[in-house]
Amino acid sequence: MDASRHTPGLARPSRRVWNPATGRFDAVPSATAGRSVRPAKAAKLARLPSSPMPAASARQALASFEKTISLALGSLQPPEVQKVHAVVARDVLARHLATVKDNPPAVTTIVDGRRDALEDAVKPYGLIRYEFSYPSMIREAAAFALKEVRRLSPRQSGKYRDAWFVMADGAPVSGPDAIPPTAKRVVVTNDEPYSRRLEVGKDAAGLPFVVKVPPLFTERAAVATRRRHGQRVTVSYSFVRLQGGKARRGELTYPAIIIERR
Known part of the structure; x- marks a missing residue:
């Protein structure tokens, strides 16, 4: 205006x-x-x-x-x-x-x-x-990213697929609909300790980490989110550090889709 x-x-x-x-x-x-x-x-x-x-x-x-x-x-x-x-x-x-x-x-x-x-x-x-x-912009993008990355994730037992969660301005929320109207940065990530190995397709020694899906599935989900919602929000792919919660948090980095207001 x-x-x-x-x-x-x-x-x-x-x-x-x-x-x-x-x-x-x-x-x-x-x-x-x-x-x-x-x-x-x-x-x-x-x-x-x-x-x-x-x-x-x-x-x-x-x-x-x-x-x-x-x-x-x-x-x-x-x-x-x-x-x-x-x-x-x-x-x-x-x-x-x-x-x-x-x-x-x-x-x-x-x-x-x-x-x-x-x-x-x-x-x-x-x-x-x-x-x-408007909050609907970032909420819709987060909902799409969460659904897409779960769809592309390995699902041998479903544990890893279900471990994806949403953070708004650094604080975990129950889901995309719970993102506050004033949130400027949303992160969709997975805190399982083997999350990075699944994403890059290699273990700590650099050897192939065999799974039934191709690596970089989080990156592909980020690309799909950018294509769908990139005109209204900024979408990027990265590895992030997490604090608290599961063991070794802070020592590892985890694949993430980052969504920010323009």
Whole structure:
């Protein structure tokens, strides 16, 4: 969401459209993009979508949202202009968040290009932008990764396949649906002590570790997750250290699929 004021004599595109590839609203040309707007008339504020981003896979088309409001400034001049700008921006954000209580997004405030700045710091006729990351994005990616890595795992007894679990910002959770709305980093991993040997296909001596599935199955699951959800979240493959719990934790590294908000 952008809450922006046109600079006199300098026209800015006034249309903001949701871009599923970047997870944000992008400016695109509109019928009024070539016109300047004088301060005494109105400030164009690009509003938030009237509903949250659809919970659909990245391969599906996501609808674009656009709605604008005009703020009459009359004879206001700086610093009153910045004060009104900040108040209206917060109000628009609050109204939007009230409509998405069941799926609240993580909100990043960007003021004149500065991330995590306060709205009050906006320059005269500057730009206030809100970027959203909905929990459904990272939860869906984690659910897919967990299902895929279990499908590809060795299943002689089922113990190893069932040992995969999810961590959100370093803390174990009961499953993808339990990932907190504010989580920024999710790890899908397996803490069985022989997990690394299964993944690389070799034992500690470098000799072949014979299993009935090809090695690097976690990496293949990460690749599949990136193909499915990579337009909305960042997906990577790595070996991680774990603390506490089973013996020798902290001494070993374990294969993992890492999912992060963009």
